[in-house]
Amino acid sequence: MADDRIARASLFLASGTIVSRLLGFLKAIVLAATIGVVGSASADAFAVANGLPNTVYVIVAGGVLSAVLVPQIVRAAAHADGGSAYINKLVTLALVVIGAATVVATVLAPVLAWLYGGGFAPDTLALATAFAFWCLPQIFFYGLYTLLGEVLNARRSFGPFTWVPVLNNVVALIGLVAFGMLFGFDPAGTRAASDWTPGMIALLAGSATLGIAAQALVLFWFWRRIGLHYRPDFRWRGVGLRSAGRMAGWTFGMLLLTTFAGIVQTRVVSTASEQGASVAAIENAWLIFMLPHSVITVSIATAYFTRMSEHARDGELDRVRSDLSGAVRAVGLILMLASAVLVVVAYPFAAVFQPGNFANASALGNVIIAFAVGLVGFSILFVVQRTFYALGDTRTPFMFTLVQVVVFTVAALSCLLLPVEWIAVGVALSTTVAGTIQLGLAVLLLRPKLERLDATRVLTSLARDFAAVIVPVVAGAAIVWAFGGFAEGGFAIADRWGAILVMAITGTAMAVLYGGILWLLRSPELRGFAEPVLARLRRR
Template sequence: MASVGRASAMLASGTMVSRVLGFVRTWVLLQAIGAIADGANAYSTATQVPNSIYAIIAQGILSAILVPQIVRASVHADGGKAYINKLVTLGILIFFAVATVATLLSPWLAVLFGARGAFAQLVTAFAYWSLPQIFFLGLYTLLGEVLNARKSFGPFTWAPALNNVVSIVMLIVFIVAFGGDPGSHRPIDAWTPGMIAVLGGGATLGIAVQALVLFFFWRRVGLTFRFDFHWRGVDLGSAGKAAGWTFAMLIGTQVAGLIETNVANTVATLNVASVTAMATAWLIFMLPHSIVAVSIVTAYYTRMAEHARAADHASFRSDFSTATRTISLLICFFSVAIIVAAYPISVVFTTASYVQLGNVLIGYAVGLVPFCILFVIQRAFYALGDTRTPFMFTLVQIAIAIAGVLLCLLIVPEYRAMGIALVVSGAGTVQAVVAAFLLRRKLRRLDGRRILGGLWRFLASAVVAGGAGLLVVWLLGGYSDGFAVQGKLTAIVSIAVIGVVMLAVYAGMLRVLRTQEFGAAWAMVQGRIPGRSGRSRGPE
């Protein structure tokens, strides 16, 4: 358990650095092209395809296949090295083919994502530079999951930091060469091929560096990559079967994402929140998920795969329960805190349209808790070698999301993006409930009493803390153009004050409710205080 804790801490620190740099990158990007400008929405639409495919690759197809398969292949005489080279060779070929075809289809993809006229031409120009990212994002995930399966978690977590550094440098070059546009005033016909190349090409360069740097860490885990096209006799059939269901899930999710982008693009040229605002809000939404959920689950995932291989269901359930409760303890607080401080948070990124960005952020944050719990459940199914069931409960989410997003066409333009975000949150919540039910049926028992007992305490404490936070926001003028939203510096100060007050109330409520998980966390903190270590015990 201590090793899992150290791995989670290392992953969290790497994710924190990467995400902080990601926030800096997004801030610089909005200073360069604005949050609601035509050019900004064209750029965001063009990057929608590689980002969407990466999200499914990272959260589904490769994680579902590689980690369990490599763990099983480790019993081979060569420790699974031949299997890894064959699988990576196949993956490289597939991602290269997909990236090439997608890039050639750029004009049609622009139309498919709802772009029309001059807006479509700009989307297409960006897409030619952005779509090659599919190959490098796939390669990054492929190499990183191999390292994770060999219990080398650091490189995969820290590589995005290098990507963000490269991207920030290229954005600064863009601003110096062509000027910034934080107020979203640059007309669509002002974009030149050079501007498009620096902005789109700079982003792709960062992702390429992020992927290729992982090759340098293979030797540390005893691997040397070489292309191996001899795929017979290495039992790739089971991996192919697993890939079939996740590929079907990918197609379904892409259809839902396509419809979301089309509906968002109906207001892309109306100077209201659209694709760029949604992408920025999603980045903020993903920060606690990445730092907390991904870091904890990544460390537990290999363990759960090992327990599944050994048919040790008791240990499997224990790891699942611990991961779920630990994540929920932290995520409940972050979810409510983001909702309460949405406007000051948005001011940090854009002062011109912070209300609209804040509304979209609230829409996403409502679904943060079920989103993170669903992430744990999906990994549990993948560790069990089951990719069919995640496909089934994802179909439920897809159906609800598509129907709800289409209904968002009835919403006035100013609130359409927020409506889409709320639909995504609602569909994800239903998906998480269905997924939990199916996992319980598969394992027969899920430690549900402890999980639900902790969850209601976390949520109740977070709601009380949220009430205190709303009072602070009101006192700071967050709802009346006051101190909290006057500028970036005042917003940062306000966020800090809101966070401290909410955290104090949240911790107090958890203690009042005698929350078991809080007691374990507090004992861990006391154990690190000089002179108190002998009187405190860590979590079991």
Template sequence: MSARSAIGSMMAATLVSRGLGFLRAILLVAAIGGTSAAVGGQTFENANSAPTYLFALIAGGVLGAVLVPQIVRNLHGGPTGQENTDRLLTVVLLGGALATVVLTLCAPGIVWIFATGWSAEWRDLATSMAYWCLPQIFFLIAFAVLSQILNARGVFGAPAWAPAISNLVGIGGILVFLALLPSGRGDADTWTPGMVAVLCGSATLAIAIQALLLLVPLRRIGFRVRFRWGFTGLGQTSTLAAWTFLGVVAGQAAYLVTSNVASNAGKTLKILGIDGPSLNSLSIAYLLMLVPHGIVTVSVTTALYTRMSAAAARKDLAEIGALSQRATKPVAYVSIAATAVFVVLGPLITQVLFGSPIIGHVLQVLAIGLVGFSQAYVLNRTSFALQDARGPFVTQLVIAGISTIGSLLALLLPPELTVIGIAAGIALANYAGWVTAHLMLRRMLQKHGQLPAGGPGALLVAARLLAAVFVSIGGGAAIVSCIGTPTGFLSQVALLATAGIGVVALFVAVNWILGDRTLDPWHG
């Protein structure tokens, strides 16, 4: 499959998956709330996000950075390469199973770590949810392993479509909750074991099905998981994994600070009777912000990552630089256009989706850092293809440090602005991460005698994009200001569609007038 076909397939799958994810988020907010007013929404966010962050800590970053380049190299290593792949998968899968059991047993401590300021009643509810949610860790690891194997073999469709099926299962669970159980918007003492089991059990079932679905395409390509003991041939892998793990540790340490600050703000607002942004609001805003990143950035980079890894195995640095440059331009185009839409229409988007503009105010601030987040992602993947994990580690350290400082400074703000302050720190950190990733990759390429692309051409592209984003934000704001925010749902949808089309059209038109041709068909 060509890169263009692979990217198209993944973008379609991701678009469907994100659409279903939106529906799931809408139903979840309807069931348990999405701001500080709902105890269930806050405790479920604590319990259900813990598996994701613990997965990232123990395996997520390592698997994404290490598996594809290593498996691509092993494909050309004959029987020895296959044995090394078997040993790598054995260590990851069995180690992940053991870690999942231990972490599930530690649910009370994990809940406390992520929300030290909560009352015992809130922590008890979150802990009962966490016992159901933490087994997701193993299935997240399994999905990451199996999808990376498929990607290394050039199979991209199945890993991209599996999350869509997972979202359907999650939606089904929430619909059962809404139809058969009491409202989850009450206080902690209104939650029953049955409510916890249906909500959290269906969330874990969705992740399990997402992983198990990949066994079908693996069987079709003739791959079998063979458990093989030992660490022979994993020396380079372990070195890369160590650097990657340190970067993930830095990121998770920063999230611990963010989680506690945001959780305490949500608790305070609940006590004061103020409906404002809390940790679950930040999480939902992040989900919205990552839609264009998931559809375009991840799709483009995933399709080119295997080719970068193959070029690195051939020591073709010029090809790696060209592929990285090929990814960064469309990623910048889409992420900046999305930023304009989110900055202008964030509150209206969440008013239409969730019946409240509160989450949208957080989205407006988070979105400012979207382009930095996406560009750093592409550059770090390029470094990983070169089997350089030190650069991404430094990048993650910078992002973690600045976002931590931002969260701590947010403590100085009133509780209704605390999460907004956290979002501002994250946005700034993403730009600092982009600059750091660029400098580290440039240093790496120059070390091997390859001059990275850039110069006046890159500055011209940046100038065009900046001009377009300012014009589109100004035009979109003028449309919203002239029309005003209507009260009826259909009128709000109409305004959202009109202003959204206007912002995007202005962005595309200004870029086109200034000579940008990013939207022209490209071949891969």
């Protein structure tokens, strides 16, 4: 029964994420049509500025809230008031901190823009700074969204957190279409940084911020629906905030490490701005990479995380271990196929953003491939990290993240020796290599905490998934080749709708082959997903 609840919660979360991510892709496509991607100074400037609020927010509170908030609220639920006093105190404290950080960051917009975009030409850096003044207020609304959403998750109201980003994407899309209608679309990215007026900057960046604000504020309505009423409470003593602070300290240190890695990444790839794949290309490739991770991994892990925290609170390590095993095997089953599909259709996928330009599509496609080969490991690492958080351990994730950052920094800086057209690919591959090393170390450090891992069953499952995906990869590559996906002027590259059609055909063929082979191999994970569906179809 518990597994059935997990499955239903994961499915509901995934459905909201799918709708949101599809709209997010539509937004990215419209943005690419508006300011370009590869070789566009405007796109690189906006990518840096619009990424700053998320980066600063994550440093201040993002991962800290995710790592600390749910386990602490689960524990506080044992209080006589069901945790209401704790929630009010923690939310008030967090909003004060995040609000102050927002003001400081906005004032420091020129410094932050230079920190990340210092490799840009002067006009491009000035444009990034102007965008940053409009984008940085997003920090507060990112914080509000995470706070309200994580409290809902801890109360087992999972849907709103994943569905309200739909509103954000709708608002941002309206802003992009309005910009294109008023100032013209520029898919080739030929608009010079010096051509931007204050009105153009305000509309593009301001609508992005308005979307983030809308997705945060609407969550107050969902709070009221489940009986929560926020009342500011500045009396921050007496509800265990000191223990939350100790946990948050290590997470804060981990986020500083990853932020440093982010600065290295942006500074390295910015050296290729206006010459090839650069900041905007990395951002779009990461968006594509994150689609299956967000839809599958985050949905499964979010549903498991609350239950893991409850089992860890009760000292039931065998159940935590079972949760971890189930989550990893479920993630591996689907993400193995997703990773393979992304590698095979990378060029057509890139052509959705850069249609009719094989050079730009292949440049973006190579970055997608370099990220995609690490998708399974990245997603399993996400589950493993959440297991540490459920156990109340944020120190160990800091340690293995430190190793990852050192490896990535060395590898990324060495990419400056590559030809300019391969710098972004090298940086993406550095991310994959460093993340794989981080996963191996994380698993080694988790084993003593759970006494043992369900290693045989997990490794058997992953090996079976890998074996099953080999034939689909060969077949998928043949389909893309037949449609001209690897050549100038090919059907899969020349037109956006042609690229989407080829992706759909290839993905469907690979999924059918993968599912059929796994069924023949008697995959218990696949049968666990499929048999309830088949049973319902038979009843009908």
